[in-house]
Amino acid sequence: MGILLQTIINGIMLGSIYAMVALGLTLIYGILNIPNFSHGALYMIGAYVAFFAISSFGAPYWLALIVAMVILFVMGMLVERLAFRPLYDKPLINSFIMAVGLILIFENGALAIWGPEFRQIAPLSDAVIRVLGTTITMQRVIVIISAAVLIVAVHLFIKKTRLGAAIEATSQNREGAQLMGINVHLMGGITFGLGTALAAVAATLVAPILLIYPMMGAPVIGMAFVIIIIGGMGSFFGAVLGGYIIGLLETLVSSYVTSYFTEAIIFGLLVVVLAIKPTGLFGKEH
Amino acid sequence: MFTNGRKKTIIYGLLLILAIVAPLVISNEYNQHIMVMCGIWVIAALALNLILGYAGQLNLAHGTFFGIGAYATALLIQKAGMPFWGALPLGCIITALLGLITGIPTLRTKGHYFPIATMCLGIAIYYVIARWDDFTGGARGIFGLTRPEAIPLPFGKEISFESTIACYYLVLFFVLVTIFVISRLVGSLSGKRLIAIRGNEELAQSLGINTMRDKVICFTISTLFAGLAGGIFAAYMGTLMAENAHFLVSFEMLLFVMIGGVATIAGPVIGGIFVPILTEELQFLGGMRLVVFGLILILTIRFLPYGIVGGIRMAMMRFGRGGKVQ
Numbered sequence: 001m002g003i004l005l006q007t008i009i010n011g012i013m014l015g016s017i018y019a020m021v022a023l024g025l026t027l028i029y030g031i032l033n034i035p036n037f038s039h040g041a042l043y044m045i046g047a048y049v050a051f052f053a054i055s056s057f058g059a060p061y062w063l064a065l066i067v068a069m070v071i072l073f074v075m076g077m078l079v080e081r082l083a084f085r086p087l088y089d090k091p092l093i094n095s096f097i098m099a100v101g102l103i104l105i106f107e108n109g110a111l112a113i114w115g116p117e118f119r120q121i122a123p124l125s126d127a128v129i130r131v132l133g134t135t136i137t138m139q140r141v142i143v144i145i146s147a148a149v150l151i152v153a154v155h156l157f158i159k160k161t162r163l164g165a166a167i168e169a170t171s172q173n174r175e176g177a178q179l180m181g182i183n184v185h186l187m188g189g190i191t192f193g194l195g196t197a198l199a200a201v202a203a204t205l206v207a208p209i210l211l212i213y214p215m216m217g218a219p220v221i222g223m224a225f226v227i228i229i230i231g232g233m234g235s236f237f238g239a240v241l242g243g244y245i246i247g248l249l250e251t252l253v254s255s256y257v258t259s260y261f262t263e264a265i266i267f268g269l270l271v272v273v274l275a276i277k278p279t280g281l282f283g284k285e286h
Numbered sequence: 287m288f289t290n291g292r293k294k295t296i297i298y299g300l301l302l303i304l305a306i307v308a309p310l311v312i313s314n315e316y317n318q319h320i321m322v323m324c325g326i327w328v329i330a331a332l333a334l335n336l337i338l339g340y341a342g343q344l345n346l347a348h349g350t351f352f353g354i355g356a357y358a359t360a361l362l363i364q365k366a367g368m369p370f371w372g373a374l375p376l377g378c379i380i381t382a383l384l385g386l387i388t389g390i391p392t393l394r395t396k397g398h399y400f401p402i403a404t405m406c407l408g409i410a411i412y413y414v415i416a417r418w419d420d421f422t423g424g425a426r427g428i429f430g431l432t433r434p435e436a437i438p439l440p441f442g443k444e445i446s447f448e449s450t451i452a453c454y455y456l457v458l459f460f461v462l463v464t465i466f467v468i469s470r471l472v473g474s475l476s477g478k479r480l481i482a483i484r485g486n487e488e489l490a491q492s493l494g495i496n497t498m499r500d501k502v503i504c505f506t507i508s509t510l511f512a513g514l515a516g517g518i519f520a521a522y523m524g525t526l527m528a529e530n531a532h533f534l535v536s537f538e539m540l541l542f543v544m545i546g547g548v549a550t551i552a553g554p555v556i557g558g559i560f561v562p563i564l565t566e567e568l569q570f571l572g573g574m575r576l577v578v579f580g581l582i583l584i585l586t587i588r589f590l591p592y593g594i595v596g597g598i599r600m601a602m603m604r605f606g607r608g609g610k611v612q
Contacts, residue, residue, distance in 0.1 A: 101587065103577050106580075112573030264408065264417070268407075274395050
């Protein structure tokens with residue numbers, strides 16, 4: 001019972017991270033119609049920004065989190081403006097290749113500048129909670145709660161603010177939004193920044209538990225794509241729900257079935273899902 | 287003056303002679319090794335270009351199929367005790383069969399879903415290879431493969447593949463086979479159907495093209511040649527690691543195709559030769575090398591979407607020599 005509970009908590013924690021990364025990815029997809037493969041690399045940079053804010057500038061954890069968020073927001077806007085916007089009316093494949101180029105630059109740049117060694121941020125709290133004969137670290141609870149708060153905040157931002165409404169309008173109908181006087185390019189930039197900032201927060205939150213290294217984005221981005229395909233690309237709730245489901249599935253499979261082939265099973269499962277329904281489980285036909 | 291066709295034949299003939307005499311002039315063993323590797327990448331890049339350039343489907347598992355071909359050939363030699371000359375074709379067939387089996391579900395997806403589906407496929411297969419210790423050697427990989435067996439000739443002579451230069455000619459032979467098969471395929475009616483699918487799949491379908499069948503055939507052939515490149519790679523290198531089947535390998539091949547020039551036969555050949563040589567020349571950059579490649583890729587896609595070949599064609603148009611730009 002204790003082990004099961006611990007596994008579930010770990011699953012929800014991992015799911016929180018996945019949900020945030022997938023949410024950013026799906027928001028960007030909704031507006032710009034590009035699957036941003038470089039999202040995982042930006043996630044990694046977010047973690048490094050927070051790490052250096054703490055280790056080089058002595059910033060407290062929460063401040064580092066905000067710094068990472070702001071810097072990655074700006075970086076996301078820049079990536080959108082400089083890399084993806086010029087390709088907007090070009091064939092789809094050009095955007096994919098652009099993303100591949102960005103991955104090469106970010107990941108190998110990180111490797112060259114910061115080296116391959118693993119780094120870690122000290123957890124915000126070392127406290128341990130004892131429940132049902134098992135122990136849960138406080139940091140895990142912090143991740144779960146912060147992620148939930150943030151996801152709700154993003155939802156409220158989109159549904160309740162004028163800017164959020166403009167973003168939603170742009171993702172629903174680009175031309176229509178433009179006719180209503182919405183600056184669709186600006187919305188694209190803001191959304192790209194917002195999605196990237198979400199990834200940075202996810203990376204910073206999980207950094208005390210998992211480690212920081214140049215390729216840390218690769219496993220997460222793969223999973224995030226699995227999630228948004230299952231949840232329907234561009235769907236807010238699909239990404240969040242899918243994130244928690246995949247996070248739980250991954251921890252349960254690796255604890256109770258096989259820790260060796262967890263990734264193979266999950267990624268293989270996605271191929272099976274697509275074989276049955278080529279537009280994803282909850283995706284709309286197009 | 288010569289006609290356009292004659293001129294082309296002469297240029298290709300000269301290039302072929304150049305390829306044949308090159309290793310005789312370049313006697314440095316290390317440079318010869320680079321040339322063998324270029325040949326292997328050219329085969330893989332030509333194969334990727336078939337599905338990407340002509341059918342318009344970005345297969346991000348291409349590097350994985352390269353790895354499957356390498357592992358299949360190596361395991362057939364090592365575990366089944368087959369000679370290289372039996373293991374290589376069988377390895378290619380196994381790769382193509384896996385391509386067929388995985389191509390049918392993934393090619394049903396359209397637009398954004400296909401690269402993502404193939405990326406996931408590539409990750410799944412990579413983890414199987416990297417973790418299945420008993421079968422593939424897991425993270426340790428495969429060691430001690432022997433070079434291809436010598437081909438016996440009459441009068442007690444033989445072609446041995448112990449030297450790098452002999453391996454170069456072996457690879458050159460397969461490069462020529464690949465160029466021949468793929469250019470025939472692209473020039474045929476099915477090649478035109480593929481281009482129609484790339485342009486607009488719904489429209490192609492409404493014209494009575496069985497788009498799914500054409501895409502699956504194209505994908506299978508593409509994986510067959512990826513497997514060929516992998517099989518040669520395995521026998522030539524003698525060692526294999528799971529990293530050889532990593533999906534990042536697909537990115538490298540994408541680099542060859544895009545920088546050389548997508549949707550042309552010359553493009554992947556130029557890219558597969560130019561990029562690895564540039565990689566060697568940029569050794570001094572150390573870790574920043576791949577960053578530079580990322581920049582080159584980005585600038586290419588932004589300003590020269592048809593790569594070096596596209597750039598040459600554009601220049602020829604501008605100076606009135608009658609090239610064609612796509």
